[in-house]
Amino acid sequence: MKTLAAKIEYQCVKCGKKFTYEELSMMPEFKCSECGYRVLKKARPPIVKHVKAR
Amino acid sequence: MVEFIIPVRCFTCGAVIGDKWEEFSRRVKAGEDPGKVLDELGVKKYCCRRMLLSHVEVIDEILEFSKFKGEIKKEPW
Amino acid sequence: MEIKILELTENKAKFILSDVTPAFANALRRIAISEVPSMAIDDVFVYENTSVLTDEMIAHRLGLIPLKTDLDSYVLPEKCSCKSEMGCNRCRVIGSLNVEAEDGRKTVYSGDLKFEDPEVKPVTDKIPIVKLEAGQRLKLEVHAKLGTGKQHAKWQPVSTCAYKYMPTIEVNKRVCDGCGRCVEACPKKVLNVEKEKVVVVDLLSCTLCMECVKVCPKEPPAIKVKGDDKTFIFTVESTGCLPVKRILVEAAKILKDKGEELSRQIKELG
Numbered sequence: 001m002k003t004l005a006a007k008i009e010y011q012c013v014k015c016g017k018k019f020t021y022e023e024l025s026m027m028p029e030f031k032c033s034e035c036g037y038r039v040l041k042k043a044r045p046p047i048v049k050h051v052k053a054r
Numbered sequence: 055m056v057e058f059i060i061p062v063r064c065f066t067c068g069a070v071i072g073d074k075w076e077e078f079s080r081r082v083k084a085g086e087d088p089g090k091v092l093d094e095l096g097v098k099k100y101c102c103r104r105m106l107l108s109h110v111e112v113i114d115e116i117l118e119f120s121k122f123k124g125e126i127k128k129e130p131w
Numbered sequence: 132m133e134i135k136i137l138e139l140t141e142n143k144a145k146f147i148l149s150d151v152t153p154a155f156a157n158a159l160r161r162i163a164i165s166e167v168p169s170m171a172i173d174d175v176f177v178y179e180n181t182s183v184l185t186d187e188m189i190a191h192r193l194g195l196i197p198l199k200t201d202l203d204s205y206v207l208p209e210k211c212s213c214k215s216e217m218g219c220n221r222c223r224v225i226g227s228l229n230v231e232a233e234d235g236r237k238t239v240y241s242g243d244l245k246f247e248d249p250e251v252k253p254v255t256d257k258i259p260i261v262k263l264e265a266g267q268r269l270k271l272e273v274h275a276k277l278g279t280g281k282q283h284a285k286w287q288p289v290s291t292c293a294y295k296y297m298p299t300i301e302v303n304k305r306v307c308d309g310c311g312r313c314v315e316a317c318p319k320k321v322l323n324v325e326k327e328k329v330v331v332v333d334l335l336s337c338t339l340c341m342e343c344v345k346v347c348p349k350e351p352p353a354i355k356v357k358g359d360d361k362t363f364i365f366t367v368e369s370t371g372c373l374p375v376k377r378i379l380v381e382a383a384k385i386l387k388d389k390g391e392e393l394s395r396q397i398k399e400l401g
Contacts, residue, residue: 049177051186053194053273054283058184062195062258063370069290070197070370073241073257099291113183117236117264120183 011043018043056110066101078106137335142368144375147297149362156363160292163382165280168207169288169372170200170224170251174274181267182239189261189269193228194285196241197254197370198275202381204250207277224251224275232263239269251275254371288378291368296358298337302329307353313343322354329354335364 242256
């Protein structure tokens with residue numbers, strides 16, 4: 001479970017810098033290291049999603 | 055009915071009505087009688103008429119909230 | 132069997148079919164709705180979607196867009212000789228949708244869909260799929276396939292396919308006194324008073340509601356309304372994916388194939 005979690009990428013909403021789960025857990029405070037914005041979102045994984053048009 | 059964006063087809067009969075929304079809402083906002091606009095657009099069955107007549111285009115308001123205040127960093131795919 | 136055409140355009144047909152049983156007329160109607168194949172998007176591969184609608188919502192809307200269908204060049208995926216899941220050039224068409232809102236709001240229309248086969252295109256270019264705000268992007272690949280209305284309503288080639296019995300209205304001229312109550316009661320303005328008698332002016336609009344019979348003050352009523360169950364007034368409207376004439380021809384062909392298959396199976400039983 002931890003190896004799967006490590007591949008998840010999070011992204012700062014303001015400047016777009018990406019972090020992995022590991023980097024985030026190592027940070028003292030939950031904020032972007034580049035611009036200091038405290039809102040992070042989950043970056044869309046680079047997988048082509050197949051959806052049925054039904 | 056309130057939908058995000060105008061449905062593509064009439065719920066009851068399946069006739070395409072999505073392409074008629076923009077002209078319909080523009081003309082009704084300008085003050086024309088909705089019944090007359092529907093007649094001129096060729097929307098005859100009342101199942102299709104209610105699709106346009108009672109639609110609320112909510113996506114316009116939602117888009118206001120998706121506006122990005124900072125600089126948009128674009129990533130090449 | 133006789134067909135008399137009242138109205139025939141590319142997408143709408145109104146005709147009178149006579150000397151057939153209700154079972155036959157109904158079979159034609161049901162097959163036209165659910166078994167005549169048409170082309171629609173069935174698979175959507177999302178590369179990027181930063182719009183306010185979810186991938187599934189956009190895919191659902193894409194599926195509902197009617198596409199111009201070429202029944203002679205393509206086959207139903209179940210019947211294709213390739214027997215592959217991804218399909219081949221005979222059973223599916225690949226298309227793409229690539230829109231970015233550069234600065235300001237932009238609407239993605241059905242006209243932005245581009246297919247490998249230039250003959251396959253949406254029936255109308257003006258259907259809005261999604262609206263994008265500045266910086267939002269939509270990038271996806273679509274596969275369009277043939278299918279039937281039985282599998283999903285997006286593959287129904289018609290929007291209206293209905294019939295009604297041919298009305299027969301008899302006015303007993305000896306009893307009728309031209310009071311005009313039936314003329315007022317009729318919601319479709321089928322009757323009128325001429326020379327103190329009631330006459331029929333618009334027979335085909337009659338919906339057999341029997342209001343005229345109910346309000347007639349005479350006992351028994353001077354007007355008799357019946358539906359002829361061997362003559363049918365058909366109204367068929369296509370969504371634009373196929374010309375309406377082709378839909379009816381295909382429906383008749385499918386009905387004939389069903390009859391032949393039944394006959395063949397009965398013969399095999401011995």
